[in-house]
Amino acid sequence: MKDPLGALLRRLDALVTPIENAFNLAAGVLIFALMALGVLQIVLRTIFAAPLLGYIDIVELSMVGFAVLAIAFVQRVGGHVRMELLVQKLHGRPLWFLETLGSGLAIFVVSVLIPYSYDHFYRAFEYGDSTIDLELATWPAKLVVPVALTLLLVRLGIQFLGYVRLLIDPTLPQLAIPEMKRPEEVAADEIRLAGVTDDAKPRTK
């Protein structure tokens, strides 16, 4: 059976996935660095009585890196919270119709957010907005938002097409959409994460 859309989606997915993974890993590394910075701050303040100047500035500037950057990654793996009560009971076209609708709405709102969050960045850039203590420029942090949202938009577009493809032909294999998990499967993930099963291999997702 011919499936040109499927072939395209597979290619797009392979293109975006490594960027998303890199963003997520960067967010994780940043959290780890936040831990190190916090320890450093405590040591400097309590032992040397010389706290880091602008510690809060640095934390707040870097937060965008783990608060927004990896949003597309989480969208890909279906990590954003939703209520699955109804969709879990549906199959075939009705399910794919709802999913298409949902990603269509997402595309709408994210497309609105991108230019306006870019404006937010641009104002900071133009007027030289800076932090309180260290007077660091805030625009690079604000620029992260439209960048991350643009990647999210690409991911949402891929998922939208993935759902449309299944809406047209529900017999096709699922592709480029997050898998829906039953409670047993969510439980299995939790168990693996807690290190209870002994396969700490790098994950392929």
Added chain:
Amino acid sequence: MVDAFWIGIFGVGMLIALVVVGVRVYIAAAVVGFLGLFVLEGWDVAGAIAGTIPHSKTVTYPLSVLPLFILIGFLAFHAGLTGKLFEAARRWLGWVPGGLAVSTVFASAGFAAVSGASTATSAVFSRVAIPDMLTNGYSKRLTAGVIAAGGTLASLIPPSAILVIYAILVEQSVGKLLLAGLLPGVVSVFIYTALIIGMCVWRPELGQASSGFTWRERFASLPGSFPIFIVVGIIFGALYTGVATPTEAGALGAAVVFALYVYRAWQQRDLKQMGFRLKDAITETAKLTIMIFTLIWGVFLFVRFLGFAGLPNEFANWVVGLDLPPILIMVCILLAYAVLGMFMDAIGMLILTLPVVYPAVIALGYDPIWFGIIVVKMAEICLITPPIGLNCFVVAGVSRDLQPVGDRDMAIPLQDVFRGIGPFFVADVLTVIVLLLLPEIVLWLPNQMAQ
């Protein structure tokens, strides 16, 4: 403005409809929030508000404690603390009727002090406690019930991500909320313990006392669980005295757990495995972190719209105007949470509902800190009730993969887990009633806190 009010009501209806048909909550909230602002204030105002919120509502210093608490939790599972804690608990408490079950409750509570994740705590204790309990002749139902229920202690006993989120949403002190969770956690432990002892005295076949440890053996078991006390000491000390911010305490706590984790990997000569696990732990931390932050800004956009529509105020006025005793309204709110929590992630449920529910609760004269603890306890109860009851699925899932000991099969079927959890569900309801009647249990510790 009657018009704005009805647009607000329509928006709430639309949000509920979108969430029910499975639209991701952050999208549903952002779409309705943006469209609502557009209708009320025009496209440009709506866009300007929407464009700033994802940045301005997420990059605030108090929120920076969240990823650190989450990181502590993920690292703690690999730091080798659970086995030692359980061993210490059974040597000290094994002699009471149902001693191993009581030990599981205490060890879970101890581990909760370094972990904020209920389901993962249940997973770890399933592996540690199931083989021991079943080979000692404990009933499968009691075993499963105590492990699933024990896991829920993680959300109440600090560090708890969900309490931080509540504090930030309702603009209360993060430190106070975290401290407030401690005593209710202890009350839960005692109610569970009384329940187990009562059940095992009444029906000794459920689980025997296991005695025969000398004092020397008891004290010998303590050093293995010291790291837990260090982490607890750091976090409570910092919060109580106020010498460090929650973020700094979280960073230090995470660093201690990380050091233990490295030490253990080095001891087991397993540094490669450690590398994989560390990558897993930090990428999962990042994933959970962004899920929470995204939800926060999505819902804030919706909340901004509600604010323009004046809905939270109207709702609060309406609730206060009801000719009903506040306690009855509170019970209704809690029951609504119990039902909602069966179908939705606890954090999602809180972020979504609090903007409307919270002002009403405060208008009724309830304490903000107290309500946070009650709501989190309700969310925890939902982790052990069908149909989702994730903790129960976790216990059944782990037990299926355990090796049989002798001729004893370790697998506990899901039905048995759900039956076993029954008495603990009753105990949890009892805890909520106790906290309703004696709010001082929640408020005493935070009120002692240094200003």
